[in-house]
Amino acid sequence: MLAALSLAVAAYAACAVSIAQAQSPRAIIDGRGRAVEIRDTSRIVTIGGAVTEIVFALGRGDNVVGVDLTSTFPSTAQKKPNIGYMRALSAEGVIALAPTLVLAVEGSGPPDVIEVLSNAAVPFVVVPEDHDEASVLRKVRFIAQALGEEERGAAMEKAIAEDFASIRAMRERIGKRRKATFVLAIGGGTPMVGGAGTSADGFFALSGVDNAMKSLPGYKPATAEASLAAAPDVVVTLLERNHDLSPDAMFALPAFAETPAARGKRLIPLPSYALAFGPRAAHAARDLAAAVYPDLALPDLPARPWTRDASAGKP
Amino acid sequence: MYAARAIRYEVRGRAILDGVDLRLTPGKIVAVVGPNGAGKSTLLKIMAGERRATGGNVLLDDRDLTEWKPADLARRRAVLPQSIEVVFPFLVSEVVALGSSQRVPRSEAAALVSRALSAVDLADFGRRVYGTLSGGEQQRVQFARVLVQAWSGEGAYLLLDEPNASLDLSHQLLILRLARTHAESGGGVLMVLHDLNLAAMVADELIALKDGCRIAAGPPEHVITDQLIAALYGVHASVRGVPDGPFILPQTARLPA
Amino acid sequence: MSATITIAAMQPLPVRRGGLVIAAAAVFLVAALLASLAIGPVYIAPGRVVGTLIDALAGARPSEGTGMRDAVVVLDIRLPRTVLAMLVGGGLAVAGAVLQGVFRNPLADPGLVGVSPGAALAAVLWIIFGSAAAGYLPGSVAAFGLPLAAFAGGLVTTVLLYRIATREGRTSVAMLLFAGIALGAMAAAGTGLAVFVASDQQLREFTFWTLGSLGGASWQKIAAAAPFILLLIVGSRWLARGLDALALGEAEAFHVGVNTELLKRVAIVLVAAGVGASVAVSGVIGFIGLVVPHLLRLSAGPSHARLLVGCALLGGALLIASDIVARTIVSPAELPLGVVTAILGTPYFLYLVQRNRAVLGG
DSSP states (O other), X not given: OHHHHHHHHHHXXXXXXXXXXXXXXXXXXXXXXXXXXXXXXXXXXXESHHHHHHHHHTTOGGGEEEEOTTOOOSGGGGGSOBOOOTTSOOHHHHHHTOOSEEEEETTOSOHHHHHHHHTSSSOEEEEOOOSSHHHHHHHHHHHHHHHTOHHHHHHHHHHHHHHHHHHHHHHHHOSSOOEEEEEEEEETTEEEEEOBTSHHHHHHHHHTOEETTTTSBSEEEOOHHHHHHHOOSEEEEETTTSTTOOHHXXXXXXXXXXXXXXXXXXXEEEOGGGGGTXXXXXXXXXXXXXXXXXGGOOOOOOOOGGGOTTTTTOO | XXXXXXXXXXXXXXXXXXXXXXXXXXXXXXEEEOSTTSSHHHHHHHHHTSSOOSEEEEEETTEEXXXXXXXXXXXXXXXXXXXXXXXXXXXXHHHHHTXXXXXXXXXXXXXXXXXXXXHTTOTTOTTSBGGGSOHHHHHHHHHHHHXXXXXXXXSOEEEEESTTTTOOHHXXXXXXXXXXXXXXXXXXXXXXOSOHHHHHHHOSEEEEEETTEEEEEEXXXXXXXXXXXXXXXXXXXXXXXXXXXXXOOGGGOBOOO | OOOOXXXXXXXXXXXXXXXXXXXXXXXXXXXXXXXXXXXXXXXXXXXXXXXXXXXHHTTOOOOSHHHHHHHIIIIIIIHHHHHHHHHXXXXXXXXXXXXXXXXXXXXXXXXXXXXXXHHHHHHHHIXXXXXXXXXXXXXHHHHTHHHHHHHHHHHHHHHHHHHHHEETTEEOHHHHHHHXXXXXXXXXXXXXXXXXXXXXXXXXXXXXXXXXXXXXXXXXXXXXXXXXXXXXXXXXXXXXXXXXXXXXXHHHHHHTTOOHHHHHHHHHHHHHHHHHHHHHHHOOOOSHHHHHHHHHHHHHOSOHHHHHHHHHHHHHHHHHHHHHHHHHXXXXXXXXXXXXXXXXXXXXXXXXXXXXXXXXXX
């Protein structure tokens, strides 16, 4: 309570500054097809790791007044007030930060809260989301436009497009594609795997890896037999969620015990930003490809301002 | 007129009651006696409308009991079951007040409740929690509830299942006197009793049940005989008499060898 | 005579002041209402809250500046949320009291015995398949589709529960809880089954159904749920004498003139309506239906005429208070409301179980 109160007071103080920074109003059609008018970008709440990274990369990190739980990069973002899990937002919690703009990745929720926020006084912009290359570039362009940072956005888009081109070149060097199974979680020994249409599926495609569980739609718990029959060459898990899961434990599961992945003990932890299709997607794809195809000795992509933590907050 | 005719009651093909007749009339007390499992309580439940006979019928005011609405029936007869467990911490006065129908104004109902509690010698128990009372006290509270129900009805019949099972001697006599008072004021009474002596003392008519059949009926002095005791309980006893009616002394009774 | 140790009646109670308790519950409700409108992550001075409400009543609503923000927070977020909390809390508490009366058992909480999970399963099924069915239904039915589906789910579970747990008018505590666990597990299994056909977006919404939240309160939701919940709260008034009589036993209730079959049917339909609508708009919120009736029975006595009114008031007040905690304690994020009520309610439930050890055969 006290914390909330002092926060609100601080928000008031900051409000006074924002008027001086007001820009000319701009209209934008957001991810839901709604026209939203943006007048002021001095106090931004970002929802979704990719959105937060792009806003910081565009040099507007100082204007961010609140982020969600999935926004962990750059590390300065973690010092901002946190509004909780992106799918369980609190309407008044967001408003309490006195934002002049809310940028939320598509899929933020719950829908009723999004509805309340969209009808509130604050411009609420849904950033369109998809699980492919084009979506990354579209997000950058979209957010740059929303913030009036078109110039910086164009440069960023160009650099990311170059990275994607490098990735494409790498993919062409792959001879025989390997199959991977993405394991989101192991609930009671039945792994929740990523099927067709998931972010993991999209990310595998980007990395030049075949999805062994393509026959399933969405994230689903798969039977041990189906997992076995898919015979993945590697098993990929989330770094943040399964950091304490050893390859021995994973491959002791009947679902994976007799797969090619188990024989080579190939368990690759994937950082969660890889699935967010943010500005670091290409770098993450290169890292996964390098891990799946060690024999190709794939080169590093050039470091970008948005892949370096220390400098990410500064222009 | 409140009469059961040729009552048959079967549970899974086994007859609990078979062809039992019973007639209650205003001003009279009828007592049903018999050994355990004879069907006494079942007969009372059928009379109350709580169970439906599989054969025969019960008529009240010339209408079949099954045609009565529960609320109308409640104004014509009140029932005291054997033992009652009240969930939730109801007060004694609240339990007793459940006997009064909604037609009775609240102030009048309160007066009936305190009158009934005084009648059963529990005048100061109104604010006590029912569940904290002893078994005998609870039974008297229930009897008070039945009295309130009878008083709020119209010439109501009382159906009492072992009304003095866990009472001390003075309260047993009290309950029987209240039943008699009710009969004298023009109500009919049916009681199931275990104690032959009490039954003989209080009843105008006795009905003896064994294995679901009525084996004797009539005034106590005709019904209670050495032969009946032997037939009912398989016990040899010699019936004695005083001016108030017949009695047996358990000291004189003998199990067959 | 058999031992007549009765549930929750093992200790003598002090003199009750029913009227006073009801008045206190009403005062608590009003206080909670005002606090809920005044407290939140956004600081708005109480005077401004009142001013905003008065302006709104007069039809005036500022369209810019902090005035507009305050209007949004007070009128669009806090007010519908508070009203919904009052309805859902009151409805769940009354539903708990009615269920407990019908089952003659103080442990019958709609969440605990599977009624709410059953309603939640039906709601989830409606979300997945209902949108397809809604096309074939008249508009008015489609608008109430979610609460109606939850109502049907709650009704089916309650009837099943009654059939399983009750024999000849007597409900066994153990059977009630076992049947409740089984029905709850079945509902969870059904929800798990639904997972296979649900889209990822629908899947994410499922946590809402299991943990409960008032985060999405809106006037549309209130309009959809209020008729069902009010039906329960107002309708239960006519059940009061019958439920009192039912405390003596089913046969005994019939003896004093209660149409017990009708009473039970009406009670079950009302409970299903109220619980179903509550679940449809706020997910499964446990323990309100357990804690509130029990507290009131201790303080105001078990007589249902008073108890049901008290439940509507205190249930509303308690859920509003829980919701204030849920939305301020980790501000600007928010706790699921079901977590708060469970933290409050679980120890209380264990205490009740402990006190009923003899009856439960522990």
